[in-house]
Amino acid sequence: MGPALVTPYTVTVDAGTGDLRGADHLLQRLAAELDLPESTFGCTHLVRDDRPRVAVSLTLPSERHLRTTWARLTEAGHGALSAGPPDGAGRAVLYPGASALTGTMTVAELLAGSAIDRVTVLGAPGEPDPGTPMVTRDHVRPQWQGGALVLAAAPAAGGTLVPFEYPDPTPCCADH
Structure with missing residues (x-):
C-alpha cells in the first residue's frame, strides 16, 4: 500500500469547499501557510452526503508534524478536522516531486x-x-x-x- 494510506499521521480538513479547483487552492494555501514538508501528501476527497463537497486530507511524515499541523489548523480555523483520511481513494495534489x-x-x-x-x-x-x-x-x-x-x-x-x-x-x- 502507498504511504498516504498506511500512515497514522493524517488529518482531514472539511472546509465546505464546493469544487476540486477550490480544494486544490486550499491545499496549496495550507502547504504554504503551514510550511508543510515536501514529503506531505495532500489529497482531495469527494464527500457525498446531504451536502456534497470536497474535503482535503494531509498525510504527514511523523507524529510531531501531525500535532503541529493540527494545532495550526485549529488555530487558523480552516474547517472541521478529523483524524485519518475520509476514504482510500484520494486525488493527490501535494506529493513528493509534484512541484x-x-x-x-x-x-x-x-x-x-x-x-x-x-x-x-x-x-x-x-x-x-x-x-x-x-x-x-x-x-x-x-x-x-x-x-x-x-x-x-x-x-x-x-x-x-x-x-x-x-x-x-x-x-x-x-x-x-
Missing part, C-alpha cells in the same frame, strides 16, 4: 522524479513505454488506487501523453 512535474518529460522521468507509482493510458492495455513523452501542462493529479498512486493519461498529438485531468476545464453549460 517538479512541469513541461514535457518522459514517463520514466515522471515516475523516477515523483511519488507516482504507475501511469495508465485510457483505452490502452498495459502501461505506456517509459520513453513516451508526457506533456504535463503543469497539472498532474494522480489518484490512489489499490494502495498505489496512479496517473491516468490520455493520448495526445505527436505520440505524446497528457494527464487525463485538464488544468482549466470549461464549466458545464458555460455558454448558456
Whole structure:
C-alpha cells in the first residue's frame, strides 16, 4: 500500500469547499501557510452526503508534524478536522516531486522524479513505454488506487501523453 494510506499521521480538513479547483487552492494555501514538508501528501476527497463537497486530507511524515499541523489548523480555523483520511481513494495534489512535474518529460522521468507509482493510458492495455513523452501542462493529479498512486493519461498529438485531468476545464453549460 502507498504511504498516504498506511500512515497514522493524517488529518482531514472539511472546509465546505464546493469544487476540486477550490480544494486544490486550499491545499496549496495550507502547504504554504503551514510550511508543510515536501514529503506531505495532500489529497482531495469527494464527500457525498446531504451536502456534497470536497474535503482535503494531509498525510504527514511523523507524529510531531501531525500535532503541529493540527494545532495550526485549529488555530487558523480552516474547517472541521478529523483524524485519518475520509476514504482510500484520494486525488493527490501535494506529493513528493509534484512541484517538479512541469513541461514535457518522459514517463520514466515522471515516475523516477515523483511519488507516482504507475501511469495508465485510457483505452490502452498495459502501461505506456517509459520513453513516451508526457506533456504535463503543469497539472498532474494522480489518484490512489489499490494502495498505489496512479496517473491516468490520455493520448495526445505527436505520440505524446497528457494527464487525463485538464488544468482549466470549461464549466458545464458555460455558454448558456
